[in-house]
Amino acid sequence: MSGRIRKRTRKRILLTEPESLKYEIHGSIPGSVDAVKEQLNDIFSCCSDFIYREIMSGKDGQIRILVAYFNGFVDKRALNQDVVSPILKFLSETKLHEVSSIYERIRKSIVADNEITEVYEMQKAVDAIVSGEVILFTDGENRALAIGVKAPQGRQVEEPDTEISMRGPREGFVEDLLTNTTLIRKRIKNPNLKIEMMQIGRQTKTDVCICYIKGIANEEIVNEVRERLKKIDTDAILDTGIIEQYISDSRLSLFPTVGNTEKCDRLAGKLLEGRVAILCDGTSYVLTVPYLFVETIQTADDYYDHAYFATFMRLLRLVALLLSNMLPGMYVALVGFHHSVIPFRLMITLAASRQGVPFPPVAEAILMLLAFELMREAGVRMPRPIGQALSIVGAIVLGEASVAAGIASNLMVIIISITAICSFVVPSLVRASMLLRFVFLLAANFLGFLGIALVAVVVFAHLCRIRSFGIPYMAPFSPLTLPDLKDSFVMVPIWSMITRPGILRQEKSDGIKGTKRQEVSKGS
């Protein structure tokens, strides 16, 4: 069973880095505030946003407390209300040696904030400061308090731009990890929803979460995710996209074997199907694994409307996917090789549009495709107001002018437009089809439909070969998993989907009936 999940044994060459890059601090927290101050000054030299404040309290002013934090991270009002004012208030009448431990007193009965942890090593304390917590050192103690009075960061929860839905919740993930986990918990109110935290990135120390529903998710996959995440050894995790590249099964494949989403309801759905999510602080994109081919044509909206429409749309997306890959190639094969399959009248139209065009169809197609890709890229990179102007220019240049000037045939413009439209229908494969399109095009130019068929065979063979976290990418079609076909290209109504995707569980207990669901999640 474990053999189905491919183990990564590849060794990574460890980066050798200069001494100055490391900020490894050894040793425990020094007992005196002065020593702490000295060390902190050393560590956070040239950090203008680093702030520490020394509080002298007690009746004789001998209780020395140091509060250190990064400006901007911390909710100053909360800090003052919950930490500083109580200390000043409650300790003002206390003498230094009156109580056994000032530190214990502060920890247990003075600080009002709930998020308190104790740290013993300087390294941990520094880590806490850089991740936005307030550290409270007390003179004479070899430990410190880390208090989480973080100010709310980043933007509000809003609808993601990348995944627009006609129906269904509009909430999307944000950059703040805690907000994101809350958004998931809000949807799945169940203690079995596990959120495991780890830190990745030598320099960035980014918080990364593995999220899954215990009992539904396959333990083996969860373990595999954990393992693969632990193996990541890099400086920075700035986005889940970086994690995706490290953990995907076939790193060289054009096809994504790790999914991503910005929509909370979509993620909740995936979790409930038994998938594992990977959240990362600082990005609104959440990864889901295993990611299979059928998921590319599924959308969250599918489940919120009647299955007829979902099925129709899915088939349409499938057609669009095929067209976006093969249409230019098919056109080139038709006008270059297979004249006899074109109906007579259409042939006259085609020939008329080809007349006077100086380039062979393949060159014309490549030119137009490149023009389109350029425009798309420019449109993405440009600031939004300019992007609009660009699209007008593009439409005129690509559509009208190139035909009028005799550079391109008007049919080619139609072909490329249809290809472009189709390519946006399946967003997760936009990049894969962008490249494959050219492969199909060249093959068609050399060998006609035979070339297209050959490339298609290679592509499908590849699709059937790759896996995502041990699950065959083309499941449930190859290997054929009949019960899972209910939610593939054809979708059955939601009330008749009584089993969870069996292929994800790998065990023999594929058919978990709806009535047994609760038991299963309780049992494991």
Add this chain to the structure above:
Amino acid sequence: MFRKEGKKTTIAVIPLMLVFSLLLTGCWSNRDLADINIVAGLGLDRTKDGKVKLTVQVVEPSAILSGSSSTNSIGGGQPKPVFVESFEGETVFEATVNMLSVVDKKMYLNTAQVLILGENLLMHENLEEVLDFFHRDHEPDYEMNILVAKGSTPEEILEIETDMDSIPAVYINETVENTILRGTVKKTMLIDLIKIMGSSGIQPAVGQVTKAGERKVKAEGTAVFRDGKLVGWLDPEETRGYLFATDKIKSAVISVTTDKSKLAMEIIRAKGKIKVDFENNEPSALIVEVKAEANIGEYRGKGTLGMPESLQVLKKTLEEEIKKEITAAMEKAQRVYSSDIFGFGEYLHKYHPEYWKGVENNWNDIFSDLPVFIRLDANIMRTGIIKSPAGGSG
């Protein structure tokens, strides 16, 4: 370790080389649509000195599109939608290739809608030899219609300019399709002829086309062949009789005149069957059985059609009428041309192979002498939405 790496590279290189070997074909036979002449119609005739004269009708796509939208026209004047070019050669293939000395692009024959054969050519040369190129070469469409020109040369027919369609070949083809629905021309596709030529039990019969005025053609009647040579023609009524017998009628309108009225009967379904009666190991008679269903399309006369008796009378007259046409066709085929275009020979070949072996070579003569029995069963299904003429007393 290194050896293993080396092996991996070799394995990776092999498929790569295989893929590249595909590219060695280059863009072989990749021909752009703009680099071919789209042939709409073909004509084949014989010159006085015995050469083959090939006529092609080539479409000018841009002229056709600009003709319909009247934009994008290049230069002054309306460009012609087609041009017709003829070239002579010893063989058809030679003519198609040598024609390139006067036209700009290679001929693309697959789009040809019709192949019109000259009367003169078919009287002198064998049909099989004439058509050899068209089924030897991969390019001509097996479904193109074949017609025999009567009274004018194929070139003259292809050169007509009609207002009904910008491409005359398409116009010709469409009139043929219309006439097929009237049951007065035989639709013959290249593939049909090839099949018939392979069998000795049936003689080819091909649709006929004539020029009907300056800008019109008429496709009616049938050209009858015997042993590959054109021997004569069937007129439209005989053609219909022939088609009734060979189960090729899709629909037809038959006029019936009785002493009191004139009627137009619309045949909606017809089933024809031919048989050969066999007695003492000898064929004794040719049997034609036809079942037909008709509606009354028009009735000019007095009285009502609602009564069963009057319908009985009409049914009889209809049967007589069809019978007359079949008899006429049989007469021509047997007495005048002595050519079994109906395929009675095939029936014998199928059911009496032993006998067939002996007579295969002089079947047409035996066929000519056999008596014919025609059995008809016509039914009148509907009389239209009125029972009697509107002015009639009912």
